[in-house]
Amino acid sequence: MAFTEHNVNGLIFDTADGLSAVGGIRHAFTTRLGGVSPAPCDSLNFFENHGDSVENVRENYRLLGEATGLDMSRAAGCRQIHSDRVRFLRAEDAGRLLYAERPYDADAMLTDVPGLPLVVYSADCCTILLYDPTCRCVGAIHAGWKGTALGIALKTLVAMMSAYGADPMTIRAAIGPSIGACCFETDADVPDAIRAELSESADRFIVRGEGGKYHVDLKQINRLWLLRGGLDPRNVEVHPDCTMCRPERYWSHRRMGARRGGQIAVIALEDEA
Ligand SMILES: [Zn+2]
Numbered sequence: 001m002a003f004t005e006h007n008v009n010g011l012i013f014d015t016a017d018g019l020s021a022v023g024g025i026r027h028a029f030t031t032r033l034g035g036v037s038p039a040p041c042d043s044l045n046f047f048e049n050h051g052d053s054v055e056n057v058r059e060n061y062r063l064l065g066e067a068t069g070l071d072m073s074r075a076a077g078c079r080q081i082h083s084d085r086v087r088f089l090r091a092e093d094a095g096r097l098l099y100a101e102r103p104y105d106a107d108a109m110l111t112d113v114p115g116l117p118l119v120v121y122s123a124d125c126c127t128i129l130l131y132d133p134t135c136r137c138v139g140a141i142h143a144g145w146k147g148t149a150l151g152i153a154l155k156t157l158v159a160m161m162s163a164y165g166a167d168p169m170t171i172r173a174a175i176g177p178s179i180g181a182c183c184f185e186t187d188a189d190v191p192d193a194i195r196a197e198l199s200e201s202a203d204r205f206i207v208r209g210e211g212g213k214y215h216v217d218l219k220q221i222n223r224l225w226l227l228r229g230g231l232d233p234r235n236v237e238v239h240p241d242c243t244m245c246r247p248e249r250y251w252s253h254r255r256m257g258a259r260r261g262g263q264i265a266v267i268a269l270e271d272e273a
């Protein structure tokens with residue numbers, strides 16, 4: 001259970017070994033390293049609405065495509081709204097990647113179309129990639145604390161099962177770098193929202209801090225949702241890095257504010273030979 005760092009001409013991204021081992025897909029969790037964007041988005045940035053130009057962002061996508069073998073000109077995203085909405089993407093959604101082009105308000109996407117990379121954005125929030133090698137479908141989830149509390153991870157799994165016949169016993173999942181419990185200090189609203197759905201089962205991932213604050217482990221709570229959906233714990237990988245603790249490698253909204261870049265998680269089924 002591990003992640004592997006890749007450095008392709010200075011562009012650095014991670015892959016989840018459990019996803020790579022099955023074959024039939026390409027995927028990546030990006031860092032801030034190896035793109036063309038200037039400060040404050042230096043240098044591998046995928047947000048075009050935080051002070052960077054569309055041209056730089058497009059070039060970063062192109063470089064990522066070169067590095068990963070993903071055809072990023074066909075990639076698609078959604079307008080992320082911290083919801084629990086799941087959308088199915090089809091061939092006609094290919095290429096709808098920049099903010100103004102994205103077809104949906106949603107925070108999770110699923111597809112069974114080969115060669116259609118699904119992209120989710122984050123700068124502290126959890127990103128989750130899903131793959132069922134048996135029925136050949138993939139998913140990508142953006143889960144901030146609201147989506148995490150709402151159980152978007154489980155809702156996406158259920159949609160994957162109902163739409164494509166995905167089998168929880170064969171689905172592989174990877175939760176990418178995001179803010180850790182070390183740095184995600186919250187008021188009572190966050191634990192309250194999580195306990196409203198998961199009851200006491202989430203308590204071991206919520207630690208009472210100083211002055212009435214809490215520290216919440218969003219990655220582990222999303223993992224719990226995936227296990228509630230029937231996934232084999234051996235098939236769920238959790239990236240160890242906290243984005244706020246490592247500003248030299250990741251974008252972090254909590255550390256950097258709004259003027260900063262953003263990273264993505266991306267997954268696509270390979271074209272069948
Ligand atoms: Zn941290």
